Amino acid sequence: MSSDETPVTPASSPFHQEPNPRDEAPQYVLPMVVRIEKTEPPARTDALETAARAVLVMLSDERSLGDGEWAAAMRDWQDARIRKVVRRARGAEWRKASALPGITVTGKSAEVRVFPPVPLDGWPKELAKLQVSGTDLDDPAEPGAPDPLAPVLWLNPELAMSAGKAMAQAGHGAQLAWWDLSPVQRTAWREADFALSVRVAPRGEWAALTSSGLPVVRDAGFTEIAPGSCTVVADHPGLRGR
Template sequence: MSVLAPLAARYAHWLGLPAESTGDTTEEDPDRVVLMPVVLRIERGDPPTRTALLEAAASAALAVTLDDRAAPGGEWHEAVATWVSGRIRKVSRRARGAHWQAVQQLPGHTVELPTGSARALLPSRVADMPRELTRLQISGSEVPVDEPGPPEPGVPVLWLTPETTMTAGKAAAQVGHASMLLAALTEQDTGGATRLREWADRDFRCAVRQADHATWRRVSPGADPASAWRDRGVVAVRDAGFTEIAPGTVTVIAEWR
């Protein structure tokens, strides 16, 4: 089993929590909060497309958690396991030029697509984040919405909710959650290890698409997420509501096709 096992174990429970309890941080010390930073490359003169930026973020986040160094005994294991055992929070920051090059020296994975790049970094406490990261802005990560066309065959589709609007930075964190949940549940299935290896061979490629209301209804797991996963291969991301949107909002539904 990979470091993602605890995530699979609590998936259905998390979806069943009352909305007001998903974002409860009463006992938290802000400096001890553990986050995975996701850095989005947004160059001023050559901006990315929104779809590619989100697809790169989803693949990069999963690449960090399934890296051999995150396995038991690896140099990343403690950091990743500590993070996955709690809330899998992510924070997106934007970078360009020299700042983008600087974060390449921090532990993590970069995914570069023809029209968008992102780097997911090793999770750490907020208080421990390096200067190369904290100097990057969180706001200002918006890029124009594009029309990517049909998803390519053989990769999972991460459907963005049509029921609320998210900035590119927020959506990048959400699709990162989705790819991780998809891998965590896949790993539990018969033959799941083989499927994950095949996905890894494709660099964890994902297709991110904006769902219309009909598609959202079709893929929704409803009241029985375990059956929805078993019968239809869908898994939902339910946000804790720390930023932008209300607690309990389903933001992304991932679907194996």
């Protein structure tokens, strides 16, 4: 599922929702593929958490930094809107996708492979033919309470999103948190294997979360939901009380 983001930030920020140079830059997309086998689909929450961790793994990988082989593509992508597209694969499709340069991140039941950014019209053929639809997933049991000491990506309780859409939004939230952390905080998160939770926010707490000063994702409205909708609040302990 395709998704773009506009974080809620001051008007002086280069990420303000109003038109800015990021809209004029060549647009790239971060491809993500979730493995969904017919007989053993992943749990929805685990897929969302694994997708968020996959984005963080890609951002912090040495190949994405400095003079790394993916660094130029990562810079071009982050200079524009940080679009993400989640597609699904199984069987031979998954094996072909796994052969392309990228990183596979595993959760309890989910596998997500993230690839270096590509131009919007420059997808590898092995990924371009994969389906965007069909990423509806369920949780076999209600997710437990999140760890209060670990980051939590809170989803808007008023919005209905497919798993693919929610995976992209969780990835946005994780990325906004990463951008706001200090180098020391980033290192600590990476050493903790990017532990995090994704949960639907309690309805009575959503308004307070969106006005708390924590990073908030606003969707560009390309698919499923209205433009400007707040989708995720990234609640990282290191960003609380700023």
